[in-house]
Amino acid sequence: MKPSSRTRSLRSTLLAGAVAASAVLAVTAPGVQAKPKPPKPPKDQSVPVRLLALNDFHGNLEPPTGSSGRMVDEAGNTVDAGGAAYIAAWMDRMSNKNTLKVAQGDLIGATPLISAAYHDEPSVEFLGNVGITVSSVGNHEFDEGYGELKRIMKGGSHPVDGPSPAGKWKGAKYSYIGANVFLEDGTALPNLPGMEILKKIDKKRLSALVRQYGVPALPPIAVRKVNGQEIGFIGAVTETTPTIVTASGIAGLKFGGVVKSAEFGSKLLKELGVDAQVLLVHEGDNVLTGRSPDSCSTTTDPDGSAGAGTEIAAKADPEIDLILSGHSHQAYICTVKDPSGNPRLYSQGGSFGRVISQVDLKISKKTGEIDRSSVTIDNQIVTRDIPAHAKTAAFVQTWKDRVADVANKPVGSITADLTRATTPSGETTLGNLIADAQLAATKGEGGAQIALMNPGGVRADLPYEPDGGVVTYGEAFAVQPFNNLMQVVTLTGAQLDALLEQQWTASRTAVLLPSASLTYTATLANPFGERVSGIRIDGVAVDPAGTYRVAANNFLVGGGDAFSVFTQGTNLWSGPLDLDAFTAYLTANSPVAPPATDRITLG
Incomplete structure (x- = not known):
């Protein structure tokens, strides 16, 4: 039965009195104080970013064979590694909500028949599907010439062989960048995907930089956002490209020094207000054999000088916070001093899709800069002891079936x-x-x-x-x-x-x-x-x-x-x-x- 109004009123009076008494006691009782509220934890003033980097894939959609398909792991064991279906599976495992996927060139060119028979469209499609967002060019991106590279970027059927069995090529889903690739006689920027970013720069400032460095043949930079925070990428290819690519492949182009051109890219990013800067460079060093992919095992050149990759890592503009490299097909993680004397991480992840470099870092919300003390890198070997990515495996099998009559x-x-x-x-x-x-x-x-x-x-x-x-x-x-x-x-x-x-x-x-x-x-x-x-x-x-x-x-x-x-x-x-x-x-x-x-x- 519900209490009467008189009963409810009495209870209310007694409760109010008890509350008042306890309040008086808290104030007046000697030696008794109210428990203070715990302080609020400070808000995190940084944005976490994870980069997953791949270099020198060379169209290895199928698991590479022989020594090209093996890698020494952190424990010194030689293990089978690589293959598109395993790259996709490992990237799924390694990704979180803060992840960007990038690459350092030679993704195509010098490729197995499964890719090369169709002018590497299958490889570029796979890399887009797996989430690569930006890559520097490598020297092998020029194997079929600048015109063919532009077609790969923009889309359209091959001018001689026509469309592949998949139909008209739609273009790469990721951006190719190269800050040291210039037009020999260029007066206007080419119409290429990714070049529109330069339109955001003041025309007079952009013109002054182009006069100083050259007319870019490719987008020199790219900018991506993670949790609202911008991070900029500068691309560069080995300076030796003119000596290792056929003359027809680089007709109409000239290649600048990597260090100077990285400065060009850094200045462009500064004009855009982007202070978190990463150099993706297709140049690297040789290493001591049999070492862990996470060790700094780089060696000097035969003449005793520092390797080309190390030299770039040490001399590149100090505004650049991190350098991810390629070209030499080796795996290492090193720290160098930049021109300002500050430590800077420099790494490479092997070749043929056998290693994914996982980079974790934080960007300050206040300054927009990378906190270098937060940067860590792990070279994860793409082992084949986990379930393959089913959709990618089916994709590879489709192209394998298409090329079988020719290959066999x-x-x-x-x-x-x-x-x-x-x-x-x-x-x-x-x-x-x-x-x-x-x-x-x-x-x-x-x-x-x-x-x-x-x-x-x-x-x-x-x-x-x-x-x-x-x-x-x-x-x-x-x-x-x-x-x-x-x-x-x-x-x-x-x-x-x-x-x-x-x-x-x-x-x-x-x-x-x-x-x-x-x-x-x-x-x-x-x-x-x-x-x-x-x-x-x-x-x-x-x-x-x-x-x-x-x-x-x-x-x-x-x-x-x-x-x-x-x-x-x-x-x-x-x-x-x-x-x-x-x-x-x-x-x-x-x-x-x-x-x-x-x-x-x-x-």
């Missing part, structure tokens, strides 16, 4: 392994065979007497097993993926000698793989420029004043890999693609045995 076609056979393992002279069985194939393809109409092959253009071994020596088109393509033209030029005997001397310099050794028709002696104890002697062609001594027809791919003939003497050649003749020369030789001479590696004699 036999083109010849071999009697034993053909590899890139070098002898003391620098020769390899596979490289020598390729040189023989190139000579066979060019000695008729081109009049070639010798052929020379650059070792960096031999991209995979040809194993005898598991197919009993059968070589498929896909396997041959993996060896020679660049689709370079075979060319022949005339050199004097003196020029040929000078060309061969260029194989050894203070900073590198790059032995050109010779056809069987060329023999000579290399005395490595002699000074640079005086190491080659006894040059013979088909057993006949070369006359310094005589003329000789020399075959090589168009990359070398254009002076690639710093073999500048090639550019002195005359009477240029162009023939078949290098891959076609290779497959034709295998077909005509099968079964092919490993050739001798006695063409260069060490003195």
